Amino acid sequence: xAKTTQPNSxxxxxxEPVHLPCNHSTISGTDYIHWYRQLPSQGPEYVIHGLTSNxxxxxxxxxxxxxxxxxxxxxxxxxLRDAAVYYCILRDNNAGNMLTFGGGTRLMVKP
Amino acid sequence: xxVVSQHPSWVICKSGTSVKIECRSLDFQATTxxxxxxxxxxxxxxxxxxxxxxxxxxxxxxxxxxxxxNHASLTLSTLTVTSAHPEDxxxxxxxxxxxxxxxxxxxxxxxxxxx
Numbered sequence: 001x002a003k004t005t006q007p008n009s010x011x012x013x014x015x016e017p018v019h020l021p022c023n024h025s026t027i028s029g030t031d032y033i034h035w036y037r038q039l040p041s042q043g044p045e046y047v048i049h050g051l052t053s054n055x056x057x058x059x060x061x062x063x064x065x066x067x068x069x070x071x072x073x074x075x076x077x078x079x080l081r082d083a084a085v086y087y088c089i090l091r092d093n094n095a096g097n098m099l100t101f102g103g104g105t106r107l108m109v110k111p
Numbered sequence: 112x113x114v115v116s117q118h119p120s121w122v123i124c125k126s127g128t129s130v131k132i133e134c135r136s137l138d139f140q141a142t143t144x145x146x147x148x149x150x151x152x153x154x155x156x157x158x159x160x161x162x163x164x165x166x167x168x169x170x171x172x173x174x175x176x177x178x179x180x181n182h183a184s185l186t187l188s189t190l191t192v193t194s195a196h197p198e199d200x201x202x203x204x205x206x207x208x209x210x211x212x213x214x215x216x217x218x219x220x221x222x223x224x225x226x
Contacts, residue, residue, distance in 0.1 A: 034214060043117070043204045043217030044155070087154070098145055099206070099215055101155040 004088045009106040012078045020073040020105050022088030027068050030092050034099070035062065035073050037084040044087065044101075047073065083109045113139050115207050117218025124195055124225055132190045132221045134205035140185035141207035145215075146178075149202040161188045195225040 005023040012018040024033070035047040048055055048062045050071075055062040061074040075082055087104040114137040124130050134144060142163050147155040159180050160168045167180035177199075179191040192199055206217040 036215075036217075038155075041202075041220070041222070043115075043206070043220045044215075045217065046214040049214060098157055098160060100157065101147075103154055 004090060004102050006086075006088050006102065006105045008103065009108065011108045011110060012075075012082075014080060014109055014111050015077050018075040018078045018082070018107065018109075020075070020086050020088075020107065021070065022072070023070045024088070024090055025069045027090055028092065031090040032093060033062065033064060033068075033071050034089045034091055035060070035086060036089065036099075036101075037082075037086045038104070039081075039084045047086070078107075078109045080109050080111060083107055113137075113207075113216040115141075115205060115216045115218045117205055117221060119221055120219060121222040122224070124223070126196055126225055127194055129191055129193045130195055130223060132192075132203055132205075132223075134188045134190070134207075134218050136186045136207050136216075139207075141188070142185060144182060144188040144205055144207045146180060146188075146190050147204045147206065149204060149220075155204060158190075163188075192223065195223070197225045199223065200225045 032049055032051050034049040036044040037047050038044040048057055048060050050062045063072045085104040085106050087101050089099050116135045116137055118133050144161040146158045148158050149155045157170050158173045161180045161182040163182045163185050169175045182188040202220050202222050204220045206215045
């Protein structure tokens with residue numbers, strides 16, 4: 001799977017929107033962009049995924065650049081429970097099924 | 112939604128003993144499960160891919176004789192850490208592919224401490 005680059009950490013204030021960036025300049029045409037998050041001492045949980053178009057669900061929105069070389073996970077109103085490590089992962093549906101985790105972004109939410 | 116149940120959530124064992132970790136898919140069949148290991152302040156590292164009814168595929172550097180994986184049914188995969196040593200202390204996490212959200216469902220993890 002292609003490599004992604006994310007900031008090590010970000011801070012946000014509670015109730016404010018958060019934009020978590022991810023660069024994936026070597027993305028291939030068959031790579032889906034997946035976002036997972038991991039709360040302390042828990043397994044990762046699925047957040048959202050997309051291929052080309054922007055995506056929305058109850059947890060977040062995913063904005064994908066037109067050239068697909070970057071994407072942004074948007075949390076519309078951060079809560080204290082959103083404090084976690086957020087992982088941006090590329091997965092090629094034509095390859096093996098495994099997910100390869102990078103370093104992720106540790107999001108800290110201040111009350 | 113799809114649920115993967117992982118037990119135990121934590122375990123403390125003595126050096127030289129073996130520990131079994133179970134991972135069950137509760138409401139779906141998982142032909143493939145993955146086992147990850149996570150050391151403090153680090154990301155998840157894939158250890159092996161477990162396929163139902165066949166031998167697991169291990170990542171480079173992971174000792175297959177030390178980390179025994181069994182996937183005897185479509186809903187259960189187990190990881191046994193044999194002859195555990197303090198350096199095996201880590202957070203072990205399983206996951207399974209689900210078609211429901213085109214994604215992966217993870218277990219809650221098992222924190223293993225070897226003393």
